[in-house]
Amino acid sequence: MVDVVGVMDILKDQFWFSAGLAAALIGVIMTVVAYCIYFERKISAWIQDRVGPNRVGPLGLLQPLADGAKFIFKEDSIPANVDKPLFLIAPTVAFILGMIGFVVLPWGGSVDLDGDGVVDVVAQVADPGIGLLYLLGVGSLGVYGVVLGGWASNNKYAVFAAMRSTAQMLSYEIPMGLCIFIVVVCVGSLRLEDIVLSQVGEGHVWNIVLHPVAFFILLVTIFAETNRTPFDLAEAEQELVGGYHTEYGALKFGMFFLGEYAHMITGSAFITVLFLGGWHLPWVPGLQPEDVSVGAMFMKMGVMGLKIVAFLFLFMWVRWTLPRFRFDQLMRLSWKGLLPMCMILAGYAVYLVYVGLDRDVYWALGGNIVLVLSVLVFNVLHRPLVSGRQANMPAIGGRQPA
Amino acid sequence: MGGRAKVPSGVVMIRDEDIIVVDEPDLSAAERLYLPQILGGMRTTFRHMFKKKITVQYPEQKRTLRVENYRGVHRLNRDEKGRVACVSCFMCETACPAHCIHIVSGESPWEDREKYPIQFDIDELRCIYCGMCEEACPVDAIELTPEYHLVGLTREEMIFDKEKLLQVFDRTCEEKPRKNPRITGYAGTGDRPALPPSGGGH
Amino acid sequence: MSNPWPLMVYVTFALGGLAIYFLMPRTDRSTRGAGAIFGVAALAAAMVLCASRFLGTEGGNVFFYLSAVVAVASAVKVITHEKPVYSALYFVLTVLAIAPLLIIQHAEFLAVALVIIYAGAILVTYVFVIMLAQQGGASIYDRRARQPFVAVFGGFFTMALIAGQMTVLPEEHVVQGTLASASAERATELGNTAMIGGVMMTDYLVAFEIAGVLLLVAMVGAIAMSRKRVPTEVVRASAKPPGQIGREVQPF
Amino acid sequence: MNDIAPYIILGALLFAIGVVGFLSRRNLIVIFLSTELMLQGVVVNLVAMGRLHGQLNGQIFALFLFVIAAVEAGLALGLVVLLFRRKGTLDADRWSSMWG
Numbered sequence: 001m002v003d004v005v006g007v008m009d010i011l012k013d014q015f016w017f018s019a020g021l022a023a024a025l026i027g028v029i030m031t032v033v034a035y036c037i038y039f040e041r042k043i044s045a046w047i048q049d050r051v052g053p054n055r056v057g058p059l060g061l062l063q064p065l066a067d068g069a070k071f072i073f074k075e076d077s078i079p080a081n082v083d084k085p086l087f088l089i090a091p092t093v094a095f096i097l098g099m100i101g102f103v104v105l106p107w108g109g110s111v112d113l114d115g116d117g118v119v120d121v122v123a124q125v126a127d128p129g130i131g132l133l134y135l136l137g138v139g140s141l142g143v144y145g146v147v148l149g150g151w152a153s154n155n156k157y158a159v160f161a162a163m164r165s166t167a168q169m170l171s172y173e174i175p176m177g178l179c180i181f182i183v184v185v186c187v188g189s190l191r192l193e194d195i196v197l198s199q200v201g202e203g204h205v206w207n208i209v210l211h212p213v214a215f216f217i218l219l220v221t222i223f224a225e226t227n228r229t230p231f232d233l234a235e236a237e238q239e240l241v242g243g244y245h246t247e248y249g250a251l252k253f254g255m256f257f258l259g260e261y262a263h264m265i266t267g268s269a270f271i272t273v274l275f276l277g278g279w280h281l282p283w284v285p286g287l288q289p290e291d292v293s294v295g296a297m298f299m300k301m302g303v304m305g306l307k308i309v310a311f312l313f314l315f316m317w318v319r320w321t322l323p324r325f326r327f328d329q330l331m332r333l334s335w336k337g338l339l340p341m342c343m344i345l346a347g348y349a350v351y352l353v354y355v356g357l358d359r360d361v362y363w364a365l366g367g368n369i370v371l372v373l374s375v376l377v378f379n380v381l382h383r384p385l386v387s388g389r390q391a392n393m394p395a396i397g398g399r400q401p402a
Numbered sequence: 403m404g405g406r407a408k409v410p411s412g413v414v415m416i417r418d419e420d421i422i423v424v425d426e427p428d429l430s431a432a433e434r435l436y437l438p439q440i441l442g443g444m445r446t447t448f449r450h451m452f453k454k455k456i457t458v459q460y461p462e463q464k465r466t467l468r469v470e471n472y473r474g475v476h477r478l479n480r481d482e483k484g485r486v487a488c489v490s491c492f493m494c495e496t497a498c499p500a501h502c503i504h505i506v507s508g509e510s511p512w513e514d515r516e517k518y519p520i521q522f523d524i525d526e527l528r529c530i531y532c533g534m535c536e537e538a539c540p541v542d543a544i545e546l547t548p549e550y551h552l553v554g555l556t557r558e559e560m561i562f563d564k565e566k567l568l569q570v571f572d573r574t575c576e577e578k579p580r581k582n583p584r585i586t587g588y589a590g591t592g593d594r595p596a597l598p599p600s601g602g603g604h
Numbered sequence: 605m606s607n608p609w610p611l612m613v614y615v616t617f618a619l620g621g622l623a624i625y626f627l628m629p630r631t632d633r634s635t636r637g638a639g640a641i642f643g644v645a646a647l648a649a650a651m652v653l654c655a656s657r658f659l660g661t662e663g664g665n666v667f668f669y670l671s672a673v674v675a676v677a678s679a680v681k682v683i684t685h686e687k688p689v690y691s692a693l694y695f696v697l698t699v700l701a702i703a704p705l706l707i708i709q710h711a712e713f714l715a716v717a718l719v720i721i722y723a724g725a726i727l728v729t730y731v732f733v734i735m736l737a738q739q740g741g742a743s744i745y746d747r748r749a750r751q752p753f754v755a756v757f758g759g760f761f762t763m764a765l766i767a768g769q770m771t772v773l774p775e776e777h778v779v780q781g782t783l784a785s786a787s788a789e790r791a792t793e794l795g796n797t798a799m800i801g802g803v804m805m806t807d808y809l810v811a812f813e814i815a816g817v818l819l820l821v822a823m824v825g826a827i828a829m830s831r832k833r834v835p836t837e838v839v840r841a842s843a844k845p846p847g848q849i850g851r852e853v854q855p856f
Numbered sequence: 857m858n859d860i861a862p863y864i865i866l867g868a869l870l871f872a873i874g875v876v877g878f879l880s881r882r883n884l885i886v887i888f889l890s891t892e893l894m895l896q897g898v899v900v901n902l903v904a905m906g907r908l909h910g911q912l913n914g915q916i917f918a919l920f921l922f923v924i925a926a927v928e929a930g931l932a933l934g935l936v937v938l939l940f941r942r943k944g945t946l947d948a949d950r951w952s953s954m955w956g
Contacts, residue, residue, distance in 0.1 A: 617872065621872075650865060672862070676873070679896075682890070683889075688946075692889060706903055711907075711918075733937060737940045743945075745945075750880050803913070808916055818924075829931070
């Protein structure tokens with residue numbers, strides 16, 4: 001028998017609690033990532049009126065195990081003339097950068113483990129004052145996995161993919177940063193737990209109600225940052241064979257794969273914390289910051305997980321619906337579409353904070369609506385944000401069909 | 403050199419007046435914003451998620467085939483007396499575009515024909531299942547069956563000899579009876595009536 | 605000279621200089637071993653130097669040594685590696701090793717800003733340009749350094765003098781940690797970011813605006829520069845000498 | 857007692873390494889990387905000295921250094937790309953004459 005009281009005493013120390021949470025998170029997230037691949041295939045199948053993987057285990061639920069075994073036991077070949085050290089490091093970098101973002105995410109708020117009314121620990125692996133910037137930094141490093149893999153492969157298609165990916169990530173980091181800036185300005189803190197708490201409680205609403213446009217733009221940029229369709233130009237099969245991982249196989253390809261899904265989970269959790277109240281649901285007892293019991297912690301973790309899963313579903317749904325952007329459209333969307341909108345929004349948010357109306361739903365939401373309407377009007381009057389034709393091409397003047 | 407570049411024979415030049423230049427249609431305001439279109443697309447895919455799946459779960463479920471013209475594994479037909487119907491005329495071997503049929507003929511032990519196949523091999527891995535052999539056969543002795551479950555562990559195993567092809571007939575003659583057993587004329591007066599040429603039941 | 609400190613600093617820097625001298629790329633690779641030995645010796649000497657001044661009080665000692673060793677070693681790799689891509693990537697490692705050093709000193713915001721700006725933006729741009737300009741391995745001009753001895757002497761001699769003299773402070777001039785710990789307390793109370801923001805928006809407002817204008821000008825300049833087309837004749841006239849560009853592919 | 861001497865030594869080492877790289881490498885891109893390395897040494901020193909005085913000015917200066925570094929990277933790399941297009945090489949020695 002494990003001495004429950006003794007374990008509780010150890011867990012009351014934040015360090016050991018964090019260690020336990022980190023260990024649990026690694027296990028859970030590896031499982032979720034593996035099942036993401038399963039559900040990606042399932043959802044693609046459902047959308048295409050198919051059934052999807054259903055052979056390994058009941059409903060195909062053991063498919064991730066089979067996939068994993070396949071990745072491990074396949075021949076691990078290294079092509080001639082690749083840059084060997086970088087070729088080996090690249091998948092590791094992609095995978096690790098996908099995984100280390102989880103440590104700062106707030107999973108369940110404050111917890112009182114022994115029920116004596118005193119908050120013992122925070123259900124978070126680490127709670128730095130700069131958690132948001134940490135996530136941003138990890139995200140901005142994410143491009144290295146793609147770049148190294150593409151460059152080291154000594155394959156021109158892989159290099160194209162790497163260069164596309166670099167330009168894409170640099171471009172979309174700017175609107176992303178501005179969207180985050182809007183939240184930070186309103187909340188006044190970079191701690192993720194503070195950001196959650198600011199959306200919780202009497203008279204507070206989730207940030208998505210205040211700044212829906214920023215939420216939407218952040219969603220778009222996360223699609224771009226995680227290299228998901230419609231922004232998956234780094235692995236455009238029709239143009240670039242397999243993109244940056246053309247030369248990769250077996251376990252190394254598997255790590256790229258897992259890294260992409262881990263990145264998606266981080267992105268979903270990120271947007272959940274920033275705009276959807278993290279572990280909070282309004283009017284549900286047990287999901288309020290005052291509830292600090294262990295049961296409430298698990299409920300909060302469950303709610304957070306459900307929100308993340310909803311976003312993952314959205315990622316997959318969009319992937320199997322939308323076609324890919326062309327590269328000039330991608331760039332124009334970022335620089336001429338999202339960036340000006342973000343700058344206007346950021347300026348407006350700063351103004352609201354200055355006059356003290358940043359928590360006022362009517363003002364914040366009203367400004368957003370006005371912005372969307374003006375963009376609509378502008379769009380009707382002027383050249384579209386994303387056009388079907390390249391901007392600099394001469395107009396086609398030709399004979400019409402006889 | 404001067405003059406017109408010589409056009410190689412066989413190359414069709416596209417004349418200017420044949421080229422049709424088409425301008426892209428202008429997008430409407432809603433289309434330019436992209437979002438309504440995206441949402442429409444997502445609605446479509448979402449609806450498809452709950453539609454009836456059209457996939458056939460193969461080993462458990464099987465598609466119903468049109469047995470009269472499905473082109474699967476070959477068989478060598480037997481006549482009424484259970485002998486191989488082939489008269490070893492080499493028409494099928496000649497007609498085969500993939501050269502997968504190999505016949506060794508010998509003098510027939512039976513009175514109603516001169517030759518019969520001592521050996522009759524079909525390489526099922528080489529075959530392209532075009533059905534030319536069936537068309538070519540003057541006595542309708544070789545036919546393609548609706549059997550498509552064709553697997554093997556070695557290449558040798560996939561070369562079907564006479565016995566194996568006759569076994570295929572035994573397996574499938576219920577499902578797809580022989581098209582016209584009387585066509586050859588040598589069969590004499592069998593007690594089975596001729597079947598209509600369109601063939602079979604299911 | 606009674607105080608042995610400056611001498612110790614000079615010896616450390618001399619060892620480091622020798623290490624770099626022997627590690628610099630040159631046609632003869634046999635000096636690498638000597639360079640590595642000198643490098644390890646220099647790092648050991650530097651660690652002894654640091655240990656004599658820490659006096660075992662700082663909580664971040666282990667992290668300091670780890671990060672500092674990684675930072676210096678990868679910095680050496682930046683300037684001695686023959687392939688520019690590796691140089692850039694080792695620079696990323698340097699940046700990632702310096703970030704913990706800033707965190708130890710309660711400069712969290714700066715640490716993350718360093719990672720985001722340097723590793724996430726600047727170095728990505730470098731890697732991008734290297735991929736554009738120099739696909740493949742080391743070229744001739746990467747394999748041979750230009751007058752490494754003079755460079756090493758100039759760099760390390762100057763810095764040894766400055767560092768040696770700058771850190772010889774009489775005991776009473778060393779701030780006894782009061783201000784530093786006070787700043788740490790304030791930082792935990794208010795948050796490093798908020799404090800930096802406060803100072804930046806009050807005392808340094810003009811400088812902040814000027815920095816913004818500088819960035820804008822740089823952006824306009826970079827765009828104007830890179831949009832310029834080079835006439836094809838110029839490119840043709842400067843035909844590349846054979847063997848300088850491009851990867852040397854080993855025959856199978 | 858918190859002493860900043862180790863940080864100054866570290867900063868000086870980084871700066872010295874940067875100087876050596878700047879003076880003796882011939883690849884334009886590596887030369888610019890070396891200048892960034894020098895800036896890193898300066899950042900370490902600035903933060904340490906700011907802590908010594910219990911002020912934030914050092915950190916603010918370091919932030920401005922980042923701005924300079926970003927500006928330098930943008931302009932310098934733009935120049936490098938332009939130069940590379942003209943001569944097809946990154947060798948700084950081939951640009952010793954100013955009319956290229």
